[in-house]
Amino acid sequence: RDLSHNDITGPIPSTLGNLTSLQAVDLSQNKLNGTLPVELSNLPSLHIFDVSHNLLSGNLPNSRFFDNIPDYFLSDNSGLCSSRKNNSCGAVMPKPIVLNPNSSSNPLSQSTPSSPSSKHHKKIILSVSTLIAIAGGAAIAIGVITVTVLNRRVRSAASHPKPAIALSDDYLSQSPENDASSGKLVMFGKGSPEFSTGGHALLNKDCELGRGGFGAVYKTVLRDGQPVAIKKLTVSSLVKSKDDFERQVKVLSKMRHHNIVTLRGFYWTSSLQLLIYDYLPGGNLHKHLHECTEENTLSWMERFDIIIGVARGLMHLHQHGVVHYNLKSSNVLLDSNGEPRVGDYGLASLLPMLDRYVLSSKIQSALGYMAPEFACKTVKITEKCDVYGFGVLALEILTGRRPVEYLEDDVVVLCDLVRSALEEGRLEDCMDPRLCGEFAMEEAIPIIKLGLVCTSQVPSNRPDMGEVLSILEVVRSPQDSPGDEMV
Template structure:
């Protein structure tokens, strides 16, 4: 039968199937009928179902189909990775003996139907990695008594997990990971006593994790990471004695390390990463002798690392980074003989880097114990990653570092390490990344660096290294990034660097290099950033290659360099003879006409630019005058707000109904410092369209930021104001600024926020005085955090309205926090003055629909602003920049560069060599899609979060492949 002959086959077969007969009078099998109906509703671009022939007597030999030999009925349908498109239709309902249904890694769409589990024999249902959407119907699990395995992972499912799930008493494996499920966990889940594997990771599930783990005595794997869980980990988790894998990462959990976990001696994987746990790492951690992976990073753990950590002989990966851990590393760690990765970066560790540290995983060789050579006394087991960066370690790098012959990443940056780089680095044949930057190293770069043949990144910037750049560095043929900036290197730049054909980024700035630039550098086709600024270089800049597009700032600070890039012509010792042109008059006439035309064009451009500038200035002046007028009127009508206690009327509202009170959500009336502080210009730290922000210290010594609303006449009544602010105060998310309290009178309203001393993203990105230079990984984390915070607001039905870099604050863990959210709900209406002020203050971030006279404020407006923010973070440029005779709009510039295939030129030059183009490109494209001029073309923020996670996973996968 041809394909076009059964376009309407499903309906036909459902109605008349039982009465059909095929050739040779064979009855049409119920299973075959169901499968043909199922196939008819699908697209099969790779022809995977070519063996499904309706003329066959039985479907048991079809691809993906298995039958029970005793009944000859279909018992298994496994079509994983067949690239099928379409809906999961009712044809499958005819497979009454089906036990296994696995359709993972396809492109099935639509919602999950209530009747799928009416197939009473079903034991396995795997619909993972498709495009299913919508909620899981509450009645879906009402007939799931035989179900053992259920996976809906990596789809687009929303809504809550149905309470009816508790009916699946036989369930052993449940996987809802990587969806958009929300709400709280149904308590009845803890009565699924057969459960062995539970994976709810990467969703939006919130609330406390309920007690009840004691019922899951057969549980082996527990994954609830990347959600919105709060509170503490239930102590009952320690009753699941068979647990091997525990993942609570990337939530908002707090409290101490749960004591009950010490009973889980079978555990091999434990991750509490990315939460707010406090206290010390417990001494009993060494009792978990089967641990292979322990990740406690990005928390608030303090104190010393316990000596018992050395008992974990099976440990392969230990990550304690980004905590408040003090002391030194315990020498007992040398007993962790299987350790592959050790990361204790970004803590407060100190002490000498002892030689024993480089014996981790190294076993004794008794036959050579009397030898004085380190490499002959020991042989290596397998440490691959060692990251001690951003601590307070001091001392010299031990010579024994050469014994780590399998090391792939060594990061000792941002410590107080001094002395020479040991020549034993030549033994690090497997090393990809060597980062010794931001230390106090002296001496020279050893010639033995040539032995590190796998090296792709060499970071030695900001030390006191002298001497010449070794010519032997050319032997590091895989090198892609070379940073030697801010040292005392001298001599000429060796021409042998031109042999590094994979080199993409080189920074030799702020040294004492002399001589001319080797012309051979123009042959480096992969090189896109070459910074030699502030040296003693001289002579003519080479022509070609990187030097045709090099930024002038990359060669500045070399007064003896000449060439067009530095706007300094080179002296000519062989002047060319003057040749008279017999057609000079004609040429001059043409030239004169061309110049005249150019002048006219330039005049028009200048006129347009001047006109635009005048319009902008007039707008700014008008808004400024209006704001000054509002502030002036307030200053006359409302006395300065005293922050001290005493006789302030806010403490006795009964005496004056117009007096308000200062309320903190953590208690009742706020206690400010005793001194008389006013909200005056000395304490002002910022401002915007809604109000002025002041810095204030409370009585307990903590700091807050207070926003004084300057459009008080537009606020709601006290009752409405308090109700709205309390709603906002209940919002808690890792990427949102916390609202800690409020103050109300009829003439003055204040909102009290947590204070983030590091400042806003705009300042950190664009302030010339800022010493912060964000890496690509930090920028990606900022973009991802903003997306998560905004997605959470939209989930709470809150439109921000004013997304911009000045409303995003960065804490000391590089986590972004969105501020000023929900303020629109405090105003019953916005007049033209306030709206104009808001648009002016967020110039470049506002969606095109704001130009309409009637503004329809939707979540899509926020998404537009987020898209602009993405481009701002990646490029380091402001949304709108004013040049001498032009106005550059960031979105237009990036979009144009993408179309011309020159997107690398848009990326912040501070990033060059410190990022993956494969990861940056999709991020830029995502920013452009979010900043689409058509609102319907912009994705939802939940989709944006998923896309960013896919980009990150893809990038990490590529890095793992490289390793």
């Protein structure tokens, strides 16, 4: 179950260990505290347990699963301890000495605390000549360091000319934890040369647009005034080598289509990778479907246009050998005219291998869109996985319902709900009530049936995106006026 980003507080209940059939749960990006219950060791079917970005503490439960759990499932929980990381909770680690150039205090005075009595019995007396010698040596050392630093700065300025494109200083923030001393920023297109730049995080938390399984997205502005969206990848430890990363990113940058978000560039250091995209002011489709009022809901024509636009974008990707892997409503963005553009495509190709364990937990964070073959190691992952996700997305657009809804005592899967309605002859009951009946039944029914075919459990029974687009274009007959089609 995906319970991430819900501001859940308190400890994880030990009764979770009674759910012996539990296979996957995502509790990341919440405010959970306390220790991980030992009862979790009793879950034989559990293969995904993401509790990253919480406030958890204590040792990991002793079980085979937690002995092999990936570190990124536990990241950003400063109190969690693990013997496999040589970080046992029982160990008392000495406080490190941190030299802060912005601090006037003596760091050594904080690292060796002593009681007044110990100071009384341990006095160190230095002669005047010794003090003078120490001071002289320190002055010489400072002089040598200063000259060395100045020489390095001069050489650095000569070898790294000022870049032709720079990010606005208003949107820069230092991030020494995630940045190296220098990084490589490459912008694609005419007049956008490849260049090296200083170690900036290029991000501003106040401009965060959202988070997903692959990373957080921020809005920033280039110095020429162009707004862009920057995706900070949160799977740095899994990303390919620099050369492979650049090669694959350049392939993705060539995916130019009216219904695809353009990849404008990338930024690389060994510990930080950023992808730079066009910024689209219309927001993502998920917000329009699930967070808008009835007055601002998408019309039938707008929904049909979005479905066709997404189909065109996916077909273009597939024609160029790119599999999306993570199609969902939050990865469909709208421009200022309401035109859809598919984003976050092909990010799985940046990993060293298509690890299904990683894909199902981080990339495919919305389990409702995931094709069933992701759970079977013997079945090849192909474009038909995207077709399945498209079918779920089409049903989501028509019904206004989420792919999976967790009720108090039940779980409603959208595909199953619509399939039952089709068998009982009440498809009109599935349509989004916010449309108030203003939709074309002659178009809605074929699209619903197409969505169900796309979500077939057998990949070979699903059409390809070219066939999907052909069907959609036939369904929308240009000779019929919109007024005659409304029920």
